[in-house]
Amino acid sequence: MSNYKKTDQLDWVSGKVKGFHGKKLIDMGNGSLKMVKVDAFATYPVHLHPKKTEYIYVLKGNPKITIGDEVHAGEKGDFFILPISVKHSIENPFDTVCQLLVGAIQK
Numbered sequence: 649m650s651n652y653k654k655t656d657q658l659d660w661v662s663g664k665v666k667g668f669h670g671k672k673l674i675d676m677g678n679g680s681l682k683m684v685k686v687d688a689f690a691t692y693p694v695h696l697h698p699k700k701t702e703y704i705y706v707l708k709g710n711p712k713i714t715i716g717d718e719v720h721a722g723e724k725g726d727f728f729i730l731p732i733s734v735k736h737s738i739e740n741p742f743d744t745v746c747q748l749l750v751g752a753i754q755k
Contacts, residue, residue, distance in 0.1 A: 660685055665692050667740075670750075679753045686711060686746040692738040700752045702730040704738070709746030712739040722746075 653673060660669040667690025671683040679700075686692075686709070694714070704713060704727070711722040714737045715730055722728070730736045732755060740746045 655683060658683075666690065668692055668738075673749075677754070679751065681749060681751040683707075684748045684750045686738065686740040686748065688740060688743045688745060690740050694735050694737045696733055696735045697730075697752070698733050699755045701732050701755075702736075702750060702752045704728040704730070704751075705749040707747040707749060709740065709744055710742055711746045711748065712741055713737075714739075 655671055655673070658671040660671060662669050663684075667687035669685045669687075673681045673683060704711075704722075706722045706724055706726045708724060709722075713720045713722050713728050714735075715728065716734050716736070720726070720728065738748075
């Protein structure tokens, strides 16, 4: 594992969901962190994780983050916690790209 990464030199890798691209920063047995680019008007559908808590830090843009029944209008600098087994989704309802740090901690 490298202790230093120049993120601007890492390639964006397309994810499973159209419009979502990632740069893996760290991936360990108990957790991970990646930089995620969300294209304009892209939506990651409602889902949940039975064995991990995820978190999101907004670097750029205004994502709509749904956690359970709560809908949040995110902006730069906001931090979200997506608890184990709670349904959540990420949407970029605007015509500009969002950039996020998305991490996970295993149960």
